[in-house]
Amino acid sequence: MMQFRGLPTILSKRFFNGMRFISSSSRKEKSFRKMYQEFWTPKAINKPPYDHFTQIGDPVLRTKASKVPEDLITSKEVKVIAEKMVKVLKKFDCVGVAAPQIGISLRIIVMEFREGLKEHFSLPVYEARKMSTLPLTVLLNPSMSVTNYQKHKHPEGCMSVRGYSAEVERYDSVSLKGTNLDGIEVNIELSGWNARIAQHEMDHLDGKLYIDIMDRSTFMCTCWEAVNSKSGRVEIPFYK
CATH class of the missing domain: 3.90.45.10 (Peptide deformylase)
Incomplete structure (x- = not known):
């Protein structure tokens, strides 16, 4: 398991069948959980074919x-x-x-x-x-x-x-x-x-x-x- 230095010791993480489970008990840890989830959540990306014109440099x-x-x-x-x-x-x-x-x-x-x-x-x-x-x-x-x-x-x-x-x-x-x-x-x-x-x-x-x-x-x-x-x-x- 990869270790993340600097995380609260109360934060527990485990991976099971590709699913991620996070348990926490404090407000600070819940805030971190949200940030952590957003980090791993795929962002919506605009993909071609576009509705705009590509610009020089592309x-x-x-x-x-x-x-x-x-x-x-x-x-x-x-x-x-x-x-x-x-x-x-x-x-x-x-x-x-x-x-x-x-x-x-x-x-x-x-x-x-x-x-x-x-x-x-x-x-x-x-x-x-x-x-x-x-x-x-x-x-x-x-x-x-x-x-x-x-x-x-x-x-x-x-x-x-x-x-x-x-x-x-x-x-x-x-x-x-x-x-x-x-x-x-x-x-x-x-x-x-x-x-x-x-x-x-x-x-x-x-x-x-x-x-x-x-x-x-x-x-x-x-x-x-x-x-x-x-x-x-x-x-x-x-x-x-």
Whole structure:
């Protein structure tokens, strides 16, 4: 039996069939009993798939994600992960999520550029960035090939590098090939901003972030003006 030095001598402990029994007679000992029980009681831990975005520094974002096994592509477990990704995408009103961003190191991406996002940009910006609607798309084990090697540089952010942005060069057009949740092979041709979304999410599956290829001179805090106007009293939320 392990001895714990410094415990009251009146405190008796014994282990029987894996069960722990503690008897005590004083208020002080009862207080210690509570502390002792809390020490051994498993704490509730938030486990992936998360309802939030993992942040830079989390090893999962720097790990090359594993392929979804062929025999699990249509499984309930994979469907649950994909549904959580869609939930997070809509919750944070963003355009793309890769499984590592919710703590799951699997090659799954979700993309959507809904019509309502057009209201967030001026017409010149919308057109200059070649933005267009993209229906909700879930791809498992996607592969990508470049179809137009012309590059464009535009500001880009990431929900896993919250509160910052920088200009990043991306290819004009790409082709994505993958499998949907029904196990059907899908081919998608993307150009402009939607091609950028695809390249960004594919990078996540290989443990890369936009900061690895950004124009470092353009890296900035997206709320720097608010920081100054509010004397630094600004918070960047990681939940919603």
